[in-house]
Amino acid sequence: MTPANLADTVLSAARAVFETRGLDLAALPATTAVERPRNPEHGDYASTLALQLGKKVGVAPRELAAALAEELGSRDGIKAVEIAGPGFLNIRLDAAVTGTIARTVVEAGPAYGRNEQLAGERINLEFVSANPTGPIHLGHTRWAAVGDSLRRILAAAGAEVTSEYYINDAGAQVERFARSLYAAANGHPAPEDGYGGDYIGEIAQRILSDDPELAGQPAETALPVFWSRGYELMLTEIRESLQRFGVHFDVWFSEKTLHDGGAVEHAIEELRKQGHIFEEGGAIWLRTTDFTDDKDRVLIRSNGEKTYFAADAAYYINKRERGFDRCVYLLGADHHGYIGRLKAIAACAGDDPEKNIEILIGQLVNLVRAGQPVRLSKRAGNIITLDELLEAVGADAARYSLARSSTDSMLTLDIEEITKHSSDNPVFYVQYAHARICSILRNADDKGMSRGDTYDPALLSHERENNLLKTLGQFPAVVATAAELREPHRIAVYLEERVATDFHRFFDACQVVPKGEDPVTDVNVARRWLVEATRTVIANGLDLLGVSAPERM
Incomplete structure (x- = not known):
C-alpha cells in the first residue's frame, strides 16, 4: 500500500x-x-x-x-x-501491506512516480534564451539544468510540455556583434561597446575562410554578411553545447520573426480590442498600470521604432495563440523587473496573470576550486562557459549540482567537491547507491537467485526494510510536489537524504545475497524485490534530473 x-x-x-x-x-x-x-x-x-x-x-x-x-x-x-x-x-x-510497495515499484518500472496531476494542461516552458552573440555561460547553465529538469518533471506529472528557446536576434546587440566580427576580421580592436573574447576572432576567421575577400569590403557591405554568418555559427555552437549538456529544446523561436512577420502589429490590435492601448506624443502605449505595473509601457515609439516590450507582448500572445494554457518563463537574477510587466501583458490580453503566465527568477552561480574563484575564460573574456564547466566536471556532476539547490539562493560550486568519489559528494553518493545495487543484482544472478514473479511481502518486516519501503512509496508524491512548486531540487534532496541513505542503512543491516554456500531463502528473494524497487526509484529520479544512473563506478 x-x-x-x-x-x-x-x-x-x-x-x-x-x-x-x-x-x-x-x-x-x-x-x-x-x-x-x-x-x-x-x-x-x-x-x-x-x-x-x-x-x-x-x-x-x-x-x-x-x-x-x-x-x-x-x-x-x-x-x-x-x-x-x-x-x-x-x-x-501490516508488514505485508507495506511490503507490497516493492511489487508496485518493480512492476511499474520507468512509469513509477508519474502521475496525472497536470493532465490536459499545455505548458510552454521557456528557459536559457541567451543572446546568440556569445557562448552559453555559467549563469545560463544553471537555468539549462533546472529548466530541462523541470520539463521532465512537468511531463511526469501529466502535462504536455513544450520547451522553447527564445533567440534574441533583433535589436542593438545584433549590430554590436556584427561590428565586433568585422573589426576582428580586419585586425582591429573590438568596438568600445562590442564583444570581446577569443571566440569573436575564431568566428571571424571561420567566416573569412569561406569568403576571404570579405575583410576588405566596406562596412555597409560586409556587416550584414558577418551578422548572418556569425549568427548561424554562434547558434550552432550554442545548440551543440546544450546537446552535450543533455538539454533538449522542442522549439527555437526567433525574435526577428515577430518583427518581420507582422506579429507585433497583430498583438497591438489584439490588445487594442481589450481596451488597453492608447496613443500619446505620437507613440503607441500599453496601459499596464491598470494591472499593477509601475508605469505604462511604450510599444511603438514616435519615430515608428518597435520597442523590446512590443516583442515581449507579441511573443506572449503568440504563445497563447499556439494553444498553450500556461506560459512559464525562467529568467536570470537581473530580470526581477520583468515579473510585473509580463504579468501586466497577460492581464491586458484578457488572461489571468495568476494562471496563464508564470515567471521564475534564478540566482547567480559562482565557481570555485578549493575555495578560490575560478579564473575567467580566456576564450569568452569575462565569463565562464558551459563547455569549460563540462570539461572540468562532466555533465552529470554539473547538472546534478546545479539542480539540487533552490534557485532562490545564490549557488557556489566547488569543482573539487563535486568531482570527488566520496559520500560527501551528493551526486556520487546517489549514483554510487545505484551502482552498488546493480552489483548486488549481478551477484544475485551469479548465485542463481532470481526474482521470480511472486514473493511474500510480509517477509520484509525488518525496521530498515520498513523504512526503505515507506521511502520508496513517497516518490510519486515527491514528483507531484516538485511539479506543483516548480522545484526540481526536491527530487535531488529526496534521492540523497531518503532513498540513498535508507538503502545504505538497509544493506548494512540485511543480508540480500546469501553468503558462501548458504541456501537462497524466501527472505533473500523478498529482499531482491526491495533492492530492484530501490534501483528503479533512483534511476527514475536521476532521469528526471537528466543525470545518468551508472551500473558500475
Whole structure:
C-alpha cells in the first residue's frame, strides 16, 4: 500500500463515517494526504483529516478521529490506529501491506512516480534564451539544468510540455556583434561597446575562410554578411553545447520573426480590442498600470521604432495563440523587473496573470576550486562557459549540482567537491547507491537467485526494510510536489537524504545475497524485490534530473 493508496483509504473511511452519522458529505475534500511521522514510534503514517473536518461539520475533532480510527481499523492492511493530541490519527500497517510497495515499484518500472496531476494542461516552458552573440555561460547553465529538469518533471506529472528557446536576434546587440566580427576580421580592436573574447576572432576567421575577400569590403557591405554568418555559427555552437549538456529544446523561436512577420502589429490590435492601448506624443502605449505595473509601457515609439516590450507582448500572445494554457518563463537574477510587466501583458490580453503566465527568477552561480574563484575564460573574456564547466566536471556532476539547490539562493560550486568519489559528494553518493545495487543484482544472478514473479511481502518486516519501503512509496508524491512548486531540487534532496541513505542503512543491516554456500531463502528473494524497487526509484529520479544512473563506478 503506497501513501496514495492509504490516503484514499482514509478518505473512504471518512465517507463511511459521514454517511453513518448523517454528516454533510460536501464537506469532504476531493483528496487527502498522509505523512510519515518524524518519530517512527508514532506509527507508519499520520492523518490530520479529523482536525480539518471536525469544526466544519460540528463534531469535536477528537470524537471524529475516534470514529475514523474505528472505521479504519476494520480495513484490510490496517494493523492499528491510535488517536493523538486533539485529533491526529497515527496509523500502523501490516508488514505485508507495506511490503507490497516493492511489487508496485518493480512492476511499474520507468512509469513509477508519474502521475496525472497536470493532465490536459499545455505548458510552454521557456528557459536559457541567451543572446546568440556569445557562448552559453555559467549563469545560463544553471537555468539549462533546472529548466530541462523541470520539463521532465512537468511531463511526469501529466502535462504536455513544450520547451522553447527564445533567440534574441533583433535589436542593438545584433549590430554590436556584427561590428565586433568585422573589426576582428580586419585586425582591429573590438568596438568600445562590442564583444570581446577569443571566440569573436575564431568566428571571424571561420567566416573569412569561406569568403576571404570579405575583410576588405566596406562596412555597409560586409556587416550584414558577418551578422548572418556569425549568427548561424554562434547558434550552432550554442545548440551543440546544450546537446552535450543533455538539454533538449522542442522549439527555437526567433525574435526577428515577430518583427518581420507582422506579429507585433497583430498583438497591438489584439490588445487594442481589450481596451488597453492608447496613443500619446505620437507613440503607441500599453496601459499596464491598470494591472499593477509601475508605469505604462511604450510599444511603438514616435519615430515608428518597435520597442523590446512590443516583442515581449507579441511573443506572449503568440504563445497563447499556439494553444498553450500556461506560459512559464525562467529568467536570470537581473530580470526581477520583468515579473510585473509580463504579468501586466497577460492581464491586458484578457488572461489571468495568476494562471496563464508564470515567471521564475534564478540566482547567480559562482565557481570555485578549493575555495578560490575560478579564473575567467580566456576564450569568452569575462565569463565562464558551459563547455569549460563540462570539461572540468562532466555533465552529470554539473547538472546534478546545479539542480539540487533552490534557485532562490545564490549557488557556489566547488569543482573539487563535486568531482570527488566520496559520500560527501551528493551526486556520487546517489549514483554510487545505484551502482552498488546493480552489483548486488549481478551477484544475485551469479548465485542463481532470481526474482521470480511472486514473493511474500510480509517477509520484509525488518525496521530498515520498513523504512526503505515507506521511502520508496513517497516518490510519486515527491514528483507531484516538485511539479506543483516548480522545484526540481526536491527530487535531488529526496534521492540523497531518503532513498540513498535508507538503502545504505538497509544493506548494512540485511543480508540480500546469501553468503558462501548458504541456501537462497524466501527472505533473500523478498529482499531482491526491495533492492530492484530501490534501483528503479533512483534511476527514475536521476532521469528526471537528466543525470545518468551508472551500473558500475
